[in-house]
Amino acid sequence: MTTKPLIDKDDYQTKYGFHDPEKYLFKADKGLTRDVVIDISKRKSEPQWMLDFRLKAYDIYLSKPMPTWGNTQLLNAINFDDIYYYLKPSKNTADNWDQVPTDIKNTFTKLGIPQAEQKFLAGVTAQYDSEAVYHQINKELEKQGVIFLDMDAGLREFPDLVREYFGTVIPAMDNKFAALNSAVWSGGSFVYVPKNAKVALPLQAYFRINAEKAGQFERTLIIADEGSSVHYIEGCTAPTWSADALHSAVVELIAKKSAHIRYTTIQNWANNVYNLVTKRAVAHEDAFVEWVDGNLGSKITMKFPGVVLAGRGARAEILSCAFAGKGQHQDTGAKLVFAAPNTSGTIVSKSISKDGGRASYRGLVKVYPNATDVKVNVRCDALLLDEKSRSDTYPTMEINSERVNIGHEASVYKIGEEQLFYLQSRGLSESEATTMIVNGFFEAFTKELPLEYAVELNRLIQLEMEGAVG
Amino acid sequence: MTATQELSSREARRGAWKTFQQTLEPARTVETWRRVSFSAWRMDALTDGQSSSGFKAALDPEAAKLGVILSSIDEAPARFSEVIRAHLSSWIASPDFRKLEAANLSQFRGGAFLYIPKGARLEKPVRISFAHRDAYEFPRLFAVIEDGAEASIVEEHFQDGASAKVSSVAFSHVTLGRGAKARWFYQQTLPGDASHFWHQRAEVGQDALLQHYSAILGGSVHKSELDVRLSAPGARSELKGVVFGEKSQAFDPHTNQDHRAPKTSSDLLYRTALKDKARAIFTGLIRVEKDAKGTEAYQQNNNVLLSNAARADSTPVLEILTDDVRCKHGATVGPLSADERFYLESRGLSPEEATKVLLMGLFDHVLGQTPVPERVVAEIERRLA
Numbered sequence: 001m002t003t004k005p006l007i008d009k010d011d012y013q014t015k016y017g018f019h020d021p022e023k024y025l026f027k028a029d030k031g032l033t034r035d036v037v038i039d040i041s042k043r044k045s046e047p048q049w050m051l052d053f054r055l056k057a058y059d060i061y062l063s064k065p066m067p068t069w070g071n072t073q074l075l076n077a078i079n080f081d082d083i084y085y086y087l088k089p090s091k092n093t094a095d096n097w098d099q100v101p102t103d104i105k106n107t108f109t110k111l112g113i114p115q116a117e118q119k120f121l122a123g124v125t126a127q128y129d130s131e132a133v134y135h136q137i138n139k140e141l142e143k144q145g146v147i148f149l150d151m152d153a154g155l156r157e158f159p160d161l162v163r164e165y166f167g168t169v170i171p172a173m174d175n176k177f178a179a180l181n182s183a184v185w186s187g188g189s190f191v192y193v194p195k196n197a198k199v200a201l202p203l204q205a206y207f208r209i210n211a212e213k214a215g216q217f218e219r220t221l222i223i224a225d226e227g228s229s230v231h232y233i234e235g236c237t238a239p240t241w242s243a244d245a246l247h248s249a250v251v252e253l254i255a256k257k258s259a260h261i262r263y264t265t266i267q268n269w270a271n272n273v274y275n276l277v278t279k280r281a282v283a284h285e286d287a288f289v290e291w292v293d294g295n296l297g298s299k300i301t302m303k304f305p306g307v308v309l310a311g312r313g314a315r316a317e318i319l320s321c322a323f324a325g326k327g328q329h330q331d332t333g334a335k336l337v338f339a340a341p342n343t344s345g346t347i348v349s350k351s352i353s354k355d356g357g358r359a360s361y362r363g364l365v366k367v368y369p370n371a372t373d374v375k376v377n378v379r380c381d382a383l384l385l386d387e388k389s390r391s392d393t394y395p396t397m398e399i400n401s402e403r404v405n406i407g408h409e410a411s412v413y414k415i416g417e418e419q420l421f422y423l424q425s426r427g428l429s430e431s432e433a434t435t436m437i438v439n440g441f442f443e444a445f446t447k448e449l450p451l452e453y454a455v456e457l458n459r460l461i462q463l464e465m466e467g468a469v470g
Numbered sequence: 471m472t473a474t475q476e477l478s479s480r481e482a483r484r485g486a487w488k489t490f491q492q493t494l495e496p497a498r499t500v501e502t503w504r505r506v507s508f509s510a511w512r513m514d515a516l517t518d519g520q521s522s523s524g525f526k527a528a529l530d531p532e533a534a535k536l537g538v539i540l541s542s543i544d545e546a547p548a549r550f551s552e553v554i555r556a557h558l559s560s561w562i563a564s565p566d567f568r569k570l571e572a573a574n575l576s577q578f579r580g581g582a583f584l585y586i587p588k589g590a591r592l593e594k595p596v597r598i599s600f601a602h603r604d605a606y607e608f609p610r611l612f613a614v615i616e617d618g619a620e621a622s623i624v625e626e627h628f629q630d631g632a633s634a635k636v637s638s639v640a641f642s643h644v645t646l647g648r649g650a651k652a653r654w655f656y657q658q659t660l661p662g663d664a665s666h667f668w669h670q671r672a673e674v675g676q677d678a679l680l681q682h683y684s685a686i687l688g689g690s691v692h693k694s695e696l697d698v699r700l701s702a703p704g705a706r707s708e709l710k711g712v713v714f715g716e717k718s719q720a721f722d723p724h725t726n727q728d729h730r731a732p733k734t735s736s737d738l739l740y741r742t743a744l745k746d747k748a749r750a751i752f753t754g755l756i757r758v759e760k761d762a763k764g765t766e767a768y769q770q771n772n773n774v775l776l777s778n779a780a781r782a783d784s785t786p787v788l789e790i791l792t793d794d795v796r797c798k799h800g801a802t803v804g805p806l807s808a809d810e811r812f813y814l815e816s817r818g819l820s821p822e823e824a825t826k827v828l829l830m831g832l833f834d835h836v837l838g839q840t841p842v843p844e845r846v847v848a849e850i851e852r853r854l855a
Contacts, residue, residue, distance in 0.1 A: 372778075384795070387763070387793045396785045406804060407801075413796055
């Protein structure tokens with residue numbers, strides 16, 4: 001059976017596989033040495049403590065072995081000497097859209113930033129390669145005392161605040177890639193929400209990799225002070241390139257007493273990107289942290305957003321969806337670490353594997369002895385769209401406390417013949433029916449997204465599903 | 471024993487001893503050994519040709535009449551030379567256990583060989599007892615159950631009399647022919663200071679059924695892997711297990727439901743209860759290979775923590791390489807149900823009695839259909855008392 005693709009392949013290239021000619025103010029040499037680290041810090045005119053932090057992290061990076069778990073075959077294929085560790089795209093960070101260089105602006109136009117801003121944007125920090133080129137903050141937010149800057153500006157303008165929290169949730173020792181990021185980080189977002197401030201509109205940041213062999217090591221730090229609430233959204237689309245690119249971000253969230261942080265990500269990296277990200281939150285007393293994490297594209301993604309429930313009554317929800325297409329390995333999941341009494345958490349994971357893609361759920365639920373009356377629910381659903389694809393579930397539960405209630409459930413299946421038959425009998429083609437079922441499968445995730453993100457995700461899934469059947 | 475048999479057995483042993491000496495012990499960075507270190511099986515004092523006590527078994531005369539053979543591996547009749555050579559000349563466990571497998575292969579004494587011929591239906595269970603006595607014990611069991619045969623086999627591991635601390639490394643291997651049906655009982659009631667490693671590979675043939683029951687109760691450290699290969703269409707396995715720990719016992723059972731052929735099915739239920747500072751680490755894999763279309767596989771692991779110092783880890787893993795499957799797993803960790811406890815106590819039971827009743831119920835669901843031997847009952851009751 002032949003079905004006309006919903007969207008032409010070439011259209012996908014122009015829509016998401018575009019790239020602008022490279023034009024960089026400064027491009028460090030390929031490969032990573034102590035001098036590169038010092039150079040990055042100098043060029044950013046950073047305080048001494050940050051240089052020390054970077055150098056220490058660099059030593060840790062050198063001493064840490066590569067992970068011996070996960071897709072070691074792909075991981076060991078990374079050539080760390082063939083990557084640029086720092087790119088500075090244009091003279092200064094712009095706070096006015098007119099100042100943004102035209103070709104960079106084109107990129108963002110294709111990504112739809114101005115439209116998004118017109119709609120309901122509260123503030124924008126668009127990361128074009130390694131540094132933020134554009135950010136604007138809503139006046140209302142400034143009045144509330146909310147800080148929303150790119151990380152470099154954050155360090156310049158609020159050095160004490162940054163120093164107090166930077167690297168406290170994810171120390172450089174955490175893993176090799178966190179150490180690498182700590183040594184060469186550049187860009188990312190810095191958000192501080194003061195006591196009892198409620199940020200009504202989501203804060204948004206778009207990230208992009210453009211230069212061939214561009215390493216992207218952004219660093220995000222979000223601090224929600226007591227009783228405050230904030231929703232941060234980050235989306236990624238990257239152009240298709242033949243050389244392998246490495247993206248290794250570190251994201252730290254700190255939710256203080258009774259604060260609420262929701263962090264939404266949708267990533268759609270090009271199929272050659274290594275996406276190795278460390279994301280973790282600390283939830284203090286009665287705080288509530290939510291990760292909403294969508295993963296499309298990339299060659300391999302390893303991302304396990306975590307929440308450490310450190311205060312009594314803290315709560316966490318992690319919602320994760322992954323789509324693994326041809327040649328892709330989505331190694332994603334979630335971690336919940338319970339270190340205080342009366343804490344609770346849920347994990348919902350949805351994954352789809354197609355055209356020989358591999359989706360793995362890898363998760364951890366850990367309960368420490370002092371964490372009594374803990375409740376955890378984990379639910380993983382995986383859908384396999386053809387016989388070449390693969391799905392794995394690797395949940396780990398380490399429970400060291402008696403008064404807990406831990407449940408984990410996972411299931412793997414394919415689209416049912418009856419479901420397809422029912423929809424086809426109502427006049428849908430096989431590919432339309434399949435796409436509808438897939439969209440339905442992801443609905444638990446998409447309904448948590450702001451409208452235009454949900455629309456975009458549905459469109460991306462449609463693109464990924466193109467020619468799925470027949 | 472024929473000359474060729476002796477020769478192949480000797481060659482296998484010699485090669486294995488070399489491998490044992492050359493293989494490094496697995497580091498804690500190896501995932502399989504991350505939570506329970508290799509040190510309990512270090513065997514520093516092991517020399518080639520160390521003694522080991524072998525096994526005890528008495529075959530029912532009725533079974534002997536049906537052509538069933540139970541002997542040591544060395545003394546198996548000459549017509550089994552080929553299968554025994556094959557059994558002794560290939561590694562069965564994964565490389566993570568290579569050092570232990572090499573130790574067993576080079577050092578086992580006698581070993582048990584069980585043969586159940588085509589179509590034989592055994593009324594009484596075959597009981598194979600490994601009574602551990604020496605500092606190092608290397609039990610080995612090889613069972614061939616031919617097409618259409620039906621049998622129950624009890625593989626027991628316990629300590630014989632009072633003796634010094636025992637460290638044991640046991641390997642068990644069973645093949646089920648087409649349409650065969652086997653009920654396998656693995657029972658481990660070693661004393662609280664023993665360290666015990668047990669590996670079993672089961673190869674389940676076309677339309678064959680393996681019903682497997684484990685009672686894991688003894689030892690200061692227990693580590694095991696039950697590797698069930700469903701290698702022909704229609705093969706099915708049902709794996710059930712009970713782990714009941716006390717004091718500072720540590721249990722690390724692995725299971726593997728390996729679907730390698732179309733239309734195979736499997737089910738698993740492992741239940742763990744932990745007192746005091748006991749610890750259990752359950753790791754169960756369901757793997758569905760590319761060719762195993764139409765597979766159904768289920769897995770359930772429930773852990774009951776009876777003390778705040780007890781610890782349960784559970785890692786149920788799915789690896790699915792084809793799409794036409796129905797696979798589900800679930801795991802729970804928690805105390806006994808407060809509602810059920812309340813119900814029983816409102817009927818006049820003391821909290822202790824209620825605990826006992828609930829735990830009995832929990833285990834009964836797993837082992838209730840089986841003739842549970844006295845040693846196992848005694849151990850469970852002692853823990854409940």
